[in-house]
Amino acid sequence: MSGYEVAVRAEATLGEGPTWDAAAGRLLWIDILGSRVHGYDPASGRRTVRTTEQHVGAVKPRAGGGLVLNLRDGIGLLDPDGGFRWLHRETVPGRRANDAAVAPDGALWAGTMRYDEAPGGGTLSRVTGDGTVEVVLPGVAVSNGTGWSPDGRLMYYIDSPTRRVDVFDYDGDGGGRVSGRRPLAEIEEGAGFPDGLTVDADGCVWVALWDGAAVRRYTPDGVLDRVIELPVPRVTACAFGGPGLTDLYVTTARVGLDAPGPLSGSLLVVPGAGQGLPQPPFAG
Template identity: 40%
Template sequence: MNRINAEPFSTPLTEHGEGPVWLGERGLAVLDMLAGDVLLVDSAGRLTDRIHVDVVAAAARPRKNGGLVVGIERGFALLDTKNVIESHIECWDDRDVRMNEGATDPWGRFWCGSMANNLTPGAGAMWRLDPDGTTQRLFDQVGCSNGLAWSVDGHSAFFVDSLSDRIDRLTFSPAGELTGRETHVDLGGIGFADGLTVDAEGGIWLALFDGGRLVHFDAAGTADAEIVLPVRQVTACAFGGDNLSNLYISTSRYAMERPEPLAGALFVARPTVGGLPVPAFAG
């Protein structure tokens, strides 16, 4: 298996870093998830802003006309171009269930999946925020919603329920409606699957929480490369930088018994294949 090097991109910035996303000239957004904060980091790895949005900040994506859409503890928040919260949208009232990772689709809608705080199997669901502000509960029986990213052609998406030990492929109609779900990769117990991203050739980079690495699967689903980090709790990854050629990696120091000096820092690697632009939320 090919091994690619990673290097620190920032100092430790988060307790539980998650969900990096490239914002172009604004640099990188990354989440301190359980602090409920969105952090903005410039192209040199320097923290430029920390925005508190809720008890939980589960996922963030840019909006078409500026600002951010964020998955929060029990729903969604919209931030304007000055990072001020415009609105909160609550989807449920059970405090034992919270959002956990999401992404925008090619039709400009924002998806975010939920999980029980105690990881009860099947207690979560996949939700979608549409540009008009309405929400839909798309499917249930989610254990721990994690990586979500669309394919190169936009006709399908790759989704991780960390309790399922697999990467699933979701398929869509031409109008963007969910039509099917099947196993894309059986992970075979390689570790606790966390965030993922898709590269320009249809391969998948998958973070393994508590595994200290990311694994790459080619378009056919075969593992062919890895990135090993000096921290165990590797959470998510996203392409960014010039030509989307950098792979930014978030890490966590949450509940660590043995502190690691670089846990909570961002890392960067440079695979031979770069990434895809992130669709903006159309609302």
């Protein structure tokens, strides 16, 4: 099935990280290599763009207003008045921020990767509202999609070159500890690489496929039960948005394509694709 529409026609180099900002009624997304944070209000069609001083891997709403940014050199905070400050700064030459997600307890799980995608050069860290950082998964390659089951007891995670969607047991009462890593699903050769993910109200995991021109949905048992084919090869991430969280927003990329199609780099949407889960804001 398909049924996509173009929400924002754009030429993002590396569009990523769609996130529904419920308080503002807008869809946030980024262009990592373009160093831009985009906002889109589907009710009015209003668009905003803010340029960041560094490559930006993710943007999420904060509980007290403003935004948290996963930046090349660490975690930054945008205050409601537009002011910027660092929450945690850690410069590692050759490394940048990538995808991030907010856990049920409000902590930010922020990924990194090397620009050359060298194996073992990336991390997944848990960042609390006071700026405490704990590296949970060292030695990953391309840290990507992260999400939680509706009951908060499972965490899903993608290190893209593994071609797997992995699942952990998640202890929300124990400081966000994870254990028992195991594969949920594996992407077969020729179908692309798993990139970003989101979890719906039924506990199904939606996975964007880089070089796969599609978004797939897997059941909690890891069974592929739905494929949304899209007119762009480099599908990067997906998230539910809109007032009822029923529309699936999908980001796309142009980077590395010899002849990008007309929609590569645009923000797409599949209306009425499913039922999303409300996403908690960052507790900082």
